[in-house]
Amino acid sequence: MRSQDSPREAQVAARVTAGVTFAARLAFENVSHAFTADRRTLDGISLQAEPGEVLCLLGPSGSGKTTLLRIAAGIEPQTSGRVLLNEREIAGPAVFLPPEQRSIGLVFQDFALFPHLTILDNVRFGLTALSREEARREAHIALARVGLEHHALSFPHVLSGGEQQRVALARALAPRPAVLLMDEPFSGLDSRLKDSVRAETLAILRESRATAIVVTHDAEEAMRLGDRIALLKDGRLVQHGRAEEIYLNPANLFAAGFFSELNLFSARVAGGHAETAVGRVEARGLADGALATVAVRLSGFDIGSVEGAFEARVLSRRYLGVVELIEFAVPGAERPVRARIRCGALSPDARDIWLSLRNSDVLVFETGAENA
Known part of the structure; x- marks a missing residue:
């Protein structure tokens, strides 16, 4: 049945400042999970989301991100380990609180959204502990917070994908949870909408002050949203920290490759350096004689004949707007070298050129330990 609100109720709700939550610290202590004895989905995860921060769980499909989120929400029990909210x-x-007792919100x-309910009724659906009037008031406040109070009496099918995402966010925030969990909330949006919806969502999270954990498989999205990022692979925590920490100092080749496309070269370390088809690079921390994997980001090449430059032949080029994606043949390289070169830096008829390495975009790992 369609909800009917008086003009006075709507005016009162519009004048109310959107309430905030008391952010909590959510901690996972040595959490493991297995569906069967030989299928381990999480393996000893220890991680915490600090009060008021946005923590992004990043990793490929099957890495355990959503399972960890479901354990936090109380939808899935862990096999071992503990989950604590403000040290509780x-x-x-010996303890397993049901979802409704955890003060944790979840955006699927x-x-x-329920298609047969109005937007207002969708938002107030979970406010069962409040009276009808109090629930309606809190739902109006939540809709005002996401800028959709004018759609209170609309139904979900008339809203765009971005607007539906904001309704789901309003519904999760309406009970004012201490922690908000979001499972790939932007994956269903048109690519043109993602930037604006992500920015709006981050602004709403900052205003609400709730601790938030966001699952994503997109490294750029994690960097845009997260105060910190936790990178998972095969149910294990590979690395966590601020975006620039992981990008500049990846723990291994997997972490490096998840944040940027790479050219890979094999080399033997001699005299603290590794000699590759694209130049000699420092192999800090590796013993002489060790086999190294040298990773060069696509942004790691400059054009021009300078000391240490190497010859390259243009094989193909694709215009991408700000940059061109170019493939080069390099003597001694087993496969074409890929680079992102700023548009205009290379003449349209260029064929044989000189390239040099940008050291800040070169990473060296010991072969065999680069994925550990």
């Missing part, structure tokens, strides 16, 4: 155990060997990947 909410899931562990597909938004999960």
